């Protein structure tokens with residue numbers, strides 16, 4: 182198996198490279214020219230590192246030459262100040278250029294795996310609970326739309342050029358060393374602060390028509406320290422929920438999408454076995470970091486819950502981690518993963 186991994190210096194990418202090397206694959210790692218995280222790949226002396234921007238067709242063509250499998254992880258993630266056209270250019274047209282690179286290269290590509298996102302399901306107001314792969318995909322923002330366009334472009338190319346593909350839709354991906362920043366007062370202050378962005382925030386459907394949620398948070402938090410554990414709940418005192426995915430489980434899911442026959446032509450949600458309720462998430466942080474816990478009541482409800490039944494049934498995906506074990510591994514300094522050091526923080530992808 183000769184595998185091209187794009188976004189190889191990213192949160193998921195470097196761990197994917199590690200897994201493939203461990204499996205004995207020949208790996209070519211594609212990185213953005215000048216990527217400050219490229220040195221994370223120095224621990225793999227046998228991995229060929231190529232620089233290519235997803236905007237540069239000639240460089241992409243070179244990167245694709247001779248590969249039998251492609252794992253496409255490179256993307257422009259949600260960042261408040263990212264110009265809209267950049268999201269489309271990298272995530273939609275970049276995927277097209279990569280597919281063109283595969284076709285130009287004349288290689289017999291046996292599998293092309295695209296990393297997509299739960300952001301394609303309208304995270305601020307999810308259309309179903311739980312979200313299954315056939316749930317309505319109507320993204321609320323340009324990031325989600327660009328990822329969905331990537332999916333559509335891949336399906337078209339696959340039909341046109343008989344390219345076996347698989348799509349994985351990640352929940353919010355967390356690396357153990359960064360998991361302890363979730364469910365903190367600081368985290369929710371940053372996230373609810375996005376309400377001020379209006380429709381420039383990908384969570385605008387959550388904020389739409391609501392009073393100032395950050396003010397409500399601050400009112401209830403009083404003088405509390407930014408580090409305390411905080412979860413949000415609705416007016417009926419039901420905790421909000423979200424789906425999380427440990428980076429090591431993300432790698433496992435992608436590996437299965439890349440190698441299992443049952444993955445061909447399918448899209449899969451990848452997440453922990455169960456969504457994390459804010460009550461449990463905040464309790465985990467309070468317990469493991471010995472900080473006070475506070476539940477804050479909001480006038481609205483938010484539940485982003487991915488079903489992973491299809492990934493379990495079709496490719497035998499079985500996540501090994503939940504939020505608590507991910508945080509614990511971060512605290513223990515477990516070394517079965519490579520730290521993210523990513524410019525795309527967790528808050529920006531939620």
Ligand SMILES: NC(=O)c1ccc[n+]([C@@H]2O[C@H](COP(=O)([O-])OP(=O)(O)OC[C@H]3O[C@@H](n4cnc5c(N)ncnc54)[C@H](O)[C@@H]3O)[C@@H](O)[C@H]2O)c1
Pocket residue numbers: 187188189190191192193194212213216218233234235236253254255256257258271275296297298299300328350351352353354355523524525530531
């Ligand atoms: N992190 C999450 O919570 C999350 C959730 C859902 C889906 N995803 C998807 O998973 C994939 C991996 O995410 P991640 O968390 O590892 O992100 P990351 O930001 O850590 O890594 C993305 C990589 O893509 C590279 N990249 C960006 N623009 C590029 C370009 N123009 N040309 C070439 N490379 C470029 C970056 O340099 C970076 O190394 C992405 O496709 C993302 O959309 C992530």
